[in-house]
Amino acid sequence: MEDRVARGRSLHAVTDTALFQPLTVRGRTLPNRLVVAPMCQYSATDGLVGDYHLVHLGRFALGGFGLVVVEATAVTRDGRISHGDVGVWSDEHVPGLARVVDFLHAEGALAGVQLAHAGAKASSRRPWEGGGPLTPEDANPGEEPWPTVSASEVAAVPDGPVPHALTVDELGELRDAFVAATRRAVEAGFDVIEIHAAHGYLLHQFLSPLSNRREDAYGGSLESRMRFPLEIAAAVRAAWPEDRPLFVRVSAVDGKRDGLTVEDTVAFSRELAARGVDVVDVSGGGIGGGWEHPIGYGYQVPYAARIREEAGIATMAVGLITDARQAESVVADGAADLVAFAREAQDDPNLAVHAFRELTDGSYDAYPVQAGPRLAGRARLLDRIGPWTGPDPVQVEPPRERRSA
Numbered sequence: 001m002e003d004r005v006a007r008g009r010s011l012h013a014v015t016d017t018a019l020f021q022p023l024t025v026r027g028r029t030l031p032n033r034l035v036v037a038p039m040c041q042y043s044a045t046d047g048l049v050g051d052y053h054l055v056h057l058g059r060f061a062l063g064g065f066g067l068v069v070v071e072a073t074a075v076t077r078d079g080r081i082s083h084g085d086v087g088v089w090s091d092e093h094v095p096g097l098a099r100v101v102d103f104l105h106a107e108g109a110l111a112g113v114q115l116a117h118a119g120a121k122a123s124s125r126r127p128w129e130g131g132g133p134l135t136p137e138d139a140n141p142g143e144e145p146w147p148t149v150s151a152s153e154v155a156a157v158p159d160g161p162v163p164h165a166l167t168v169d170e171l172g173e174l175r176d177a178f179v180a181a182t183r184r185a186v187e188a189g190f191d192v193i194e195i196h197a198a199h200g201y202l203l204h205q206f207l208s209p210l211s212n213r214r215e216d217a218y219g220g221s222l223e224s225r226m227r228f229p230l231e232i233a234a235a236v237r238a239a240w241p242e243d244r245p246l247f248v249r250v251s252a253v254d255g256k257r258d259g260l261t262v263e264d265t266v267a268f269s270r271e272l273a274a275r276g277v278d279v280v281d282v283s284g285g286g287i288g289g290g291w292e293h294p295i296g297y298g299y300q301v302p303y304a305a306r307i308r309e310e311a312g313i314a315t316m317a318v319g320l321i322t323d324a325r326q327a328e329s330v331v332a333d334g335a336a337d338l339v340a341f342a343r344e345a346q347d348d349p350n351l352a353v354h355a356f357r358e359l360t361d362g363s364y365d366a367y368p369v370q371a372g373p374r375l376a377g378r379a380r381l382l383d384r385i386g387p388w389t390g391p392d393p394v395q396v397e398p399p400r401e402r403r404s405a
Contacts, residue, residue, distance in 0.1 A: 018332035027243025047087020061107035064352030069112035079117035112192035119202030194247035200286030252303035256288030269311035305335035324355035
């Protein structure tokens with residue numbers, strides 16, 4: 001990261017905008033508050049990342065984001081959403097991930113990985129193949145469906161396959177899998193781990209009363225439903241170096257109003273903080289189908305603000321944040337400490353440097369040194385000649401007649 005700044009790129013400290021102030025969490029400093037959220041690409045083979053992932057993730061570092069988080073990365077083979085998911089259940093996955101980390105670091109960004117288990121949502125088709133549960137009839141050759149697990153025998157979708165309810169011994173095995181994945185993340189060089197406890201996947205399936213119908217110590221009251229996700233958070237924190245931040249992604253509310261509430265998530269976040277979690281990444285939905293809450297630009301930011309205030313923990317805001325000044329206001333007003341982008345970043349991988357330019361009256365200082373000076377020079381030329389007004393605005397002088405020898 002130091003090499004990138006030394007070669008002329010200034011990622012922060014040249015502006016008073018809140019969005020481009022650095023943030024130190026434990027022993028890592030994010031150069032700005034802009035984060036690329038985990039985005040499943042369903043493009044891995046046997047969980048291995050390749051050239052596609054390097055380019056997909058690397059472009060966000062070139063685009064100026066302070067932290068880039070690798071998509072939901074399965075801690076077990078059966079914990080994948082689909083056959084195309086990235087994994088970290090084997091040492092074979094480490095070199096490919098390390099290659100991505102090294103590139104992100106070289107371009108000035110911190111590198112994060114989201115550790116995940118899909119639970120009842122596993123064994124699904126890729127979105128462009130129709131999504132939904134994978135069946136023998138629609139499986140690609142060599143991509144057969146597999147049995148799924150969850151907190152209880154509750155299907156992820158109506159008429160979907162009924163998952164196996166995990167036994168207490170199996171919960172211990174999954175804790176071990178998260179710990180092993182954490183150690184591989186250390187080996188790969190990641191700066192941040194995010195535990196996925198949102199969007200209807202396994203840990204969220206334990207938290208939600210809509211999917212957790214257990215009658216043992218892991219079900220019933222909110223305290224009991226939180227037990228397994230909190231055990232995972234504590235186990236990961238113990239295996240993760242003390243100087244590296246730990247995030248947890250939550251669904252602040254279920255899609256249905258009779259599911260998980262923001263009050264539940266505030267209580268969960270307090271317990272996460274007590275176990276050494278540093279940042280709560282606040283999303284929503286994933287269980288119960290649909291969305292029975294208000295929706296609009298920044299519609300999940302109020303959840304992040306409430307959790308930040310009432311649980312006393314740093315938060316990351318998401319949810320239809322599409323504009324630089326909108327993102328600036330989230331941080332400046334104290335609603336969240338970080339702002340994460342997913343689809344907006346896919347549409348514009350240079351979103352961060354574009355935001356910097358907009359918020360600093362046209363500065364190109366945040367661009368990579370290979371591009372910034374050239375773009376600044378072109379901007380000066382465009383200011384001088386004015387906007388394009390139609391075809392062939394430049395009058396080309398006719399060629400001079402040649403003199404005979």
